[in-house]
Amino acid sequence: MQLNNKGYPIDLNADLGEGGQYDDALLEIVTSANIACGGHTGDQHSMTQAVMAALKNGVKIGAHPSYPDPTNFGRKSMDISNTELRESILEQINALRAICEHLGARMFHVKPHGAFYNNVAKNEAMGLVLIDVIKQIDPTLNLVVLAASPLVQQARLAGLKVIEEAFADRTYLNDGSLVPRSEEGAVIHDEQLALEQVKQFIQRKPIITVDGHPLIINADTVCIHGDTEQALDFAKNISALLTPN
Template sequence: MPTVTVDLNADLGESFGVWQLGDDDAMLDIITSANVACGFHAGDAATLARTCRAAAARGVRIGAQVSYRDLAGFGRRFIDVPPDELIADVIYQIGALQALAKASGAAVSYVKPHGALYNAIVTNQAQAGAVAAAVHTVDPNLPVLGLAGSAFFVEAERVGLRTVPEAFADRSYRPDGRLVSRRERNAVLSDVDEISDRVASMVQRGRVAAVDGSTIPITVASVCVHGDSPGAVRIASAVRDRLTSDGVALAPFS
């Protein structure tokens, strides 16, 4: 029986000036891919440069985590950006991180939308098409991370981008396969054992329990462990340990 392999990603580079968020160095020792902020929802140039250097030193793959221009809201507020502006915003963010990654001796290997933008393009076709068009314009060989079955994946595949389905270790799922809004109770999970069990089920069985108690199918090539969640390092370590103890290989998606 072939070995199951999965990528483990986390959102990093989200500190800003004197405001520190998360423990990037510790997370980089656990994960295989780093979704590095691009300055629109979090991160300043010096922070992003340090994050790229630290990822490169560990052989962790660097991805551009693009967002709405929303520092005050941490990119978690929907913004009705016209498609042409959103295309320019995404191109700008990828380009900035590409330069910083190149200076660190690495490169941007994929793109993942963040926060409200990630959730919006599950169904918002206009914005989904704009993000896909922006990535394709920068480099048609860049894969994109997102939710399987989303409008974003439809638009990305339409222009020839490779789509990589991901699942979230510490987030609750609705029966339709979408994430429970952070505004709702129990949207973010914190019990390490529960999270580890859920990830094991998602990766090895392709199934996860939804908030209504039903079990739904899920497609996953990469698992996200949020770097800014309370106890993030402990959760990420537990997830990694559980997967490896189950014989799952951890590696960047190829």
């Protein structure tokens, strides 16, 4: 099994540049960073700091565009036209790209945020907007999307490189989509259960959905969070799981 630069058999990614106090600690753990670029939060200063820190730690840099909705932190769907969405996503990704170019860094991927992430995974028209924006900016960029979602095939057919993502601390429906955060049981709070789920991802073995059905998630990357001290400890334990002595 091929290992990455931190000795993991799979990529670990986290959202950064969102005002969290644990970004520096997370960058010692993850191999990819999704940097907020102004849609839900983030400005030139936070983006610059995040890119510099990612460079220092040898972490791959990605844009984390969102619905233009800082009030709700990009977590609610927005009723905006595809034209408005396109303009916003283009502006956000280009903002991070300009900073990367200024600092001599390479932008490796794009990962949508929040409600935009969930909606674009299954909305073909919205997917086309995102695909077109990426191809306009840099067609060699990787697109990080929910594993097995309709967007995976749509983006690949359009010629983009796709990275399929799974979540360490989220539960799944039978169709491979995430249980909505608004529903009970959407987040796995038992650390051992979450670690076991990560093991299943790596070994390509089935996890169990909320309805009790086996489901294999063929993931290229696993998303972890570090916005609380508890979450950071969990991230460290995942890192230890992936680098056994």
